[in-house]
Amino acid sequence: MDINDNIESPLRLQVSFNKLLQHYETLANSDDEFVAEKATRILKTADNFPELRDGFSDVSMLKEREKEISVILQDSFSPVLTKNEIKTASVPFHNLIFNSSERFKNIIEIAGDDFELDIKNMPKDDKYIIACTIILNFCYGYNLNFKRPFYYEIPDANGILHYYKILYNADFTEIIPNKNAPKITQKDYDELLDNFENIDLWKEKFPPNSYTFKGFVISNIFDVTDDQSISNIKSNLIGDDKRKDENFMEGFHEIFRSLFGINDLKVGFSIFNKEEGIFERVYGVGMNSFLLGNKESASCSGSLCSWSYNRLINENKYFSVSDVDRIMEKAKDSAPHITALHEQGIKSAIFAPIANESGLMGIIEIVSNKPQVLNSINANKLIDVMPFIVSAVERSKSDEENLIEAIIQKECTSIHPSVHWRFEKEAKDFIKSEFNGEQAIFKKIAFDNIYPLYGQIDIKGSSEARNKATRLDLTLQLNAVKDIFEKASEIETLPIYDQFIYQINEYLEGLNTHFQVDSEQQISEFVKDEIEPALKHIYTIDTLKESIDAYFDSIDDKVDVLYRHRKDYDDTIALINKEMASLLDKKQEVAQTMYPHYFERFKTDGVEHNMYIGESITKEESFSPIYLYNLRLWQLQVMCEMENSYYQMQSGFPVALDVASMILVFNQPLSISFRMDEKQFDVDGTYNARYEIVKKRVDKAYIKGTKERVTQKGKISIVYSQKQDEREYLRYIKFLQSKHYLDTDVEIVELQDLQAVTGLKAIRVSVLYHKSEEDKSFYTYNDLMKEIKA
Structure with a gap:
């Protein structure tokens, strides 16, 4: 077997002791008789076998000349240190070891029969190129430092991994160009310096087997486990x-x-x-x-x-x-x-x-x-x-x-991605000022000439529904305690029981005839301060224990009142907000891909959203009014889809509530700035503040000369003040009518003046509904209610 078998390399490997023997030739002329005699004896041993000088690649020769090789290497592998030193003699890029110290042999033996010695950190794919760099150093005098620490990882008898660092001594090697070796010029060298990974280029300059390696390397190995x-x-x-x-x-x-x-x-x-x-x-x-x-x-x-x-x-x-x-x-x-x-x-x-x-x-x-x-x-x-x-x-x-801070920022005071770049820029400037020893100030974040869009899907009659739920809960609670006192008065005749019954009847009548804001608090205080202490006394009557236990079981532990109808109402509001907000968020992801814009939403009794679009937000000179018109149409379409989605899931809510949708159109661009104290954007300037006033009050506005609210269940109301806005939205409505999003009952109404705001109008149009996502039929609100109740 040849040591070059199955190896592609620019080096043709030959084991040779020529360089070491040349060293002994010098020692043979030493004045020290002992040194000279020993050197002569080693040279005589080698003279009988020319291949030891000339080199060989047949592995079997290592066995045949084992005795002679041992004599030649006896100074390199001192018998005195053999049990202490970890040392081997081998050829490069090969696991072939032909001489080693006793300690190395013991380490390998302890590692087990199935252990295979392998050099760590020796990149297999780079061996060809590493050989080329060695040639450049040996034959052309370039100083290319490619030294990396090479290791063996060898387990001991207990299976614990030990690390051994390998240091190579290449003093006894020589590299000779063969006839097919191209001459390497300075131009070649310069090109190779920038092309380490270009294996084809290296093979062009150093073809396989174009150089002969003659000699051997000594590996000095050290345990560096710690x-x-x-x-x-x-x-x-x-x-x-x-x-x-x-x-x-x-x-x-x-x-x-x-x-x-x-x-x-x-x-x-x-x-x-x-x-x-x-x-x-x-x-x-x-x-x-x-x-x-x-x-x-x-x-x-x-x-x-x-x-x-x-x-x-x-x-x-x-x-x-x-x-x-x-x-x-x-x-x-x-x-x-x-x-x-x-x-x-x-x-x-x-x-x-x-x-x-x-x-x-x-x-x-x-x-x-x-x-x-x-x-x-x-x-x-x-x-x-x-x-x-x-x-x-x-x-x-x-x-x-x-991470905690990032989660708080994301979940509690998130900066929308569309404007994040401005906050990042100011933060970098802040750090730069601080680093330069200047007074660091986080500058105002403001965006000018941007167009606002506002919309809301609001729960109609939420206050009435909440009051109704409260009345029902309080009525149930009062009737329950009234029943207990009536039974108690039959068993134990005490005038105070009659007084409690009278007071309870007064509260019950008040709930039916004139329920007021403070009624709930008054009844709760009455129950806590007067009824509950009395019930503790009545609990001594065995026949009433079960009724009193049932009453207290009906009281919610968290809010300390009977919380049945109000819980249904609160759960419904929470579900509506969750589902509507989730739908809006999903739709927003698509809208952002059309053109980046600022977006925020709020959960109240329904879901509100603000959007701002303009050049100063996008950072690039790419804004066109077409993107504003596109976003307005998108908003109107999404409001229709949210209405549809709501009524498709309404039957699954604990309480059947209606919603009404509204869009506010503001024609003029405005400025917004980030308010650090409130951690949110707000409009800048007195004129722009008019927009915020309208936003807060318009959904409660009446149609001029009536007591009818502008927002209405089953309809979308589009509030505006300019004729051009009216024309624009009538075009969108016509388009959405063709898509069966909206009905044909378009009406234009004037609104009563709000504080400091006059001349508002509204377009109102009915939404067309589907019973489910699979349903292809179109229904008005009234048709849908009949279908749902049928």
């Missing part, structure tokens, strides 16, 4: 979302096993919550806390004895428990952490504080199922590791704080 383990810990801790990585903790265990030389070692973590004085579990795949066991959290004082508490939390120093069972027997129940370890079958442990100058952040827990293998002596190995763990925890805490 250093590599620390490096691996550092590498493992770099990067984000490690807690989601399923392999992270298993890899972390393996690294610590190599560092301590313990094959059953495990690592756990606990977070220190200083504000609450508790330890908390770290949430992540495969992460455990041996201090907490199965608990999610526990008080620090309840998890540690006073000595260990002071050691970790106050002094920020590690401590070890070398024999858990022995300490358990000694401490009895006075050391909670020892009890926790004992219950989990742990025999020895190290607890180390993860702390910085601000104090304790958490604890790293290293445990083993064997006694004494973890102790105060090998705990010192953590000294080199802890800075990286502290740094990672600091970064993790910072990331978590940023």
Whole structure:
């Protein structure tokens, strides 16, 4: 077998001892007789076998000339050091080792029969190019530094991985160009410098087998398990979302096993919550806390004895428990952490504080199922590791704080993506000013010349529906207690019972005839202050216990009143808001792809939305009025779809409520700015404030000369003030009538003057409905109600 078989390389490999023998030729002329005699003997051994100088690639020759090779290499592989040094002789880019020290042989033997020696960090795909760079250095004198640390990973008898660093000595090698080797020019070299990954170019300049490698390399190998383990810990801790990585903790265990030389070692973590004085579990795949066991959290004082508490939390120093069972027997129940370890079958442990100058952040827990293998002596190995763990925890805490802040921003005070770029720009300017030592001021965020759009789908008669639900609940509650007092007066004749019955009847009559805003509060106070104490007395009557229990069971624990019809009403409002807001959000995603614009919505008794569109928001010179008209048409169409969607799901709501939709058209562009105190955009200037006044009051406005509200169930109302707006929206309505979104009953009405606002008009048109998404028929509101009730 040839050592070049199945290898594509610019180097034709030949094992040769020529360079080493040349060294012995010099030593043969030494004045030291012993050195000269030894060198002569080695040269004589080689002279009988010319192939040892000339080179060979037949692997069988290594076996045939094993004795002679051993003589030639005897100084390189000293018998005195053979059991201490880890050393091999081999050829490059090949796992073929033809001479090695006793210690290396022992390490490989312990690793097992199925172990295959493989160099780590040696990129297989780059071997050809690495060989070319070696040729450039050897033959052309270029100094290309491609040195990377190469390693062996070899397990010991316990399966613990050890890391061995390889240092190559290439003093006894020579590289000779063959006849087919192209001459490398400066131009070639310059081209190769910028084309490391272009394998075809390298093969063009260095064709396969165009150079001959003659010689061998000596590998000096060192056990760097501790250093590599620390490096691996550092590498493992770099990067984000490690807690989601399923392999992270298993890899972390393996690294610590190599560092301590313990094959059953495990690592756990606990977070220190200083504000609450508790330890908390770290949430992540495969992460455990041996201090907490199965608990999610526990008080620090309840998890540690006073000595260990002071050691970790106050002094920020590690401590070890070398024999858990022995300490358990000694401490009895006075050391909670020892009890926790004992219950989990742990025999020895190290607890180390993860702390910085601000104090304790958490604890790293290293445990083993064997006694004494973890102790105060090998705990010192953590000294080199802890800075990286502290740094990672600091970064993790910072990331978590940023994530929490981001979630708060998103869920509570979100900045819409369309304007985020302006906030980002101002934040960068703020940081730049601060960095340059200037007074950092977060400048006003404002957008000029933008067009507003406003719409709402409002629940009709929500106040009346709420009052009705309240009256029904209070009536049920009063009748229930009235019934109890009537039964009590039959058993125990007390005038106070008659007084309560009289008072209850007064309240019941008031609920039916003149329910007022404060009626609910008055009745609640009456029940709490007078009725409930009386019921406690009546509870002594056995025959009434069941009735009183039933009454109190009907009272809601959270609001402390009978909350049946009001709950149905509140649940209905919540469901309407949720479903309508969700539909609007989905539709908005599509609208944003048409042209970016600012959007916000609010849940009240229904759902309102604001939109702003214009050049200053989009950051680019791309705005055209066509995008405004498109958004207005989109808004009108979506309002029709929301109406449809609402009435299709209305039957599933606890209370049947109606909705009315309205769009406000504002013809002139305006300015908006972000109000830092309220964390929202608002219009700028006195003239623009007129828009906000109309927005707040228009849905309650009446048609001129009537007591009829402009908004009406089953219809969309489009409020405007300019004739051109009227013409524009009549075109949209005509288009949507052709699509069967809207009916043909278009009416134009004038509105009563609002405070400081005159001349408003409204177009009103009925929505056409479908019974379901599959239904292709069109219904007016009245037709739909008949169909639903049929």
